[in-house]
């Protein structure tokens with residue numbers, strides 16, 4: 001039986017603390033660290049510019065700077081830090097990541113168990129955007145599911161169900177919610193386990209509202225972080241991790257704008273459509289792009305209904 005992530009972290013923590021102690025004994029040249037306290041493990045809650053908000057195991061929050069030459073850390077990272085003055089510290093090491101999520105070559109968060117793509121009735125969901133997120137997640141090897149929020153604004157819920165049935169049919173689970181009217185919030189909450197979940201999606205779809213709904217006493221925490229990082233209260237500007245009181249973590253992230261969309265290669269797009277997998281390599285031509293080629297296994301699969309026509313259309317829209 002393999003070690004759990006927490007067990008691995010414990011082992012790494014003990015090793016990293018030992019190294020940090022040895023460095024201190026050897027006489028550290030960095031003046032800040034000379035007076036710093038004992039090395040501790042912390043969880044990165046958020047990053048703003050070069051600063052990190054790090055939570056110690058005691059739950060205490062510290063504003064930290066990173067020691068030179070260590071890789072920049074992000075929400076969800078486990079780090080070793082040494083306390084310096086009041087509520088401050090220096091991050092001296094980054095513990096090994098289980099996984100990481102990047103968007104447009106920018107690291108967003110680390111050590112994530114589940115992605116939730118949040119879309120809404122208003123601003124209305126776009127298939128291209130949905131597919132782009134799914135492709136990124138599939139290529140990163142991270143599980144992703146979909147939340148459709150603000151369903152109370154829809155005049156035609158049947159249409160929404162039809163639109164998302166193609167995603168459900170290939171194995172993505174879809175939750176239909178209204179944060180405003182509390183629709184299906186409890187059943188959604190029951191899906192969230194002891195794991196680390198990240199909410200992604202366009203600006204204004206209700207990611208932060210949903211997180212507030214799932215963690216009722218969150219307002220305090222949001223204000224605390226807002227004051228320190230001088231964030232606006234409405235739109236999310238920093239990817240931030242929040243604890244669910246009953247266990248598990250939720251990571252809120254800023255909504256994307258058009259220009260932040262990832263450049264996806266055709267290869268990534270192809271492997272991002274999970275139900276295409278059994279047919280890849282089965283086409284007549286080795287370099288088949290699955291567009292106009294004869295004896296294309298993907299197109300044949302569409303014809304016999306093994307691949308949803310709309311999914312294939314979406315694929316074509318993405319690659320061209």
Ligand SMILES: Nc1nc2c(ncn2[C@@H]2O[C@H](COP(=O)(O)OP(=O)(O)OP(=O)(O)O)[C@@H](O)[C@H]2O)c(=O)[nH]1
Nearest residue numbers: 150178179180203204205206207208209235236255
């Ligand atoms: N009608 C309706 N409005 C909602 C619902 N959920 C959230 N909203 C509203 O949608 C707006 C945007 O919500 P946010 O939670 O800030 O959206 P976000 O996804 O966090 O946006 P960014 O932080 O910019 O990425 C707010 O005015 C919310 O009150 C809902 O279920 N129905």
Ligand SMILES: [Mg+2]
Nearest residue numbers: 207208235236
């Ligand atoms: Mg937000």
Ligand SMILES: [Zn+2]
Nearest residue numbers: 283288290296
């Ligand atoms: Zn083909």
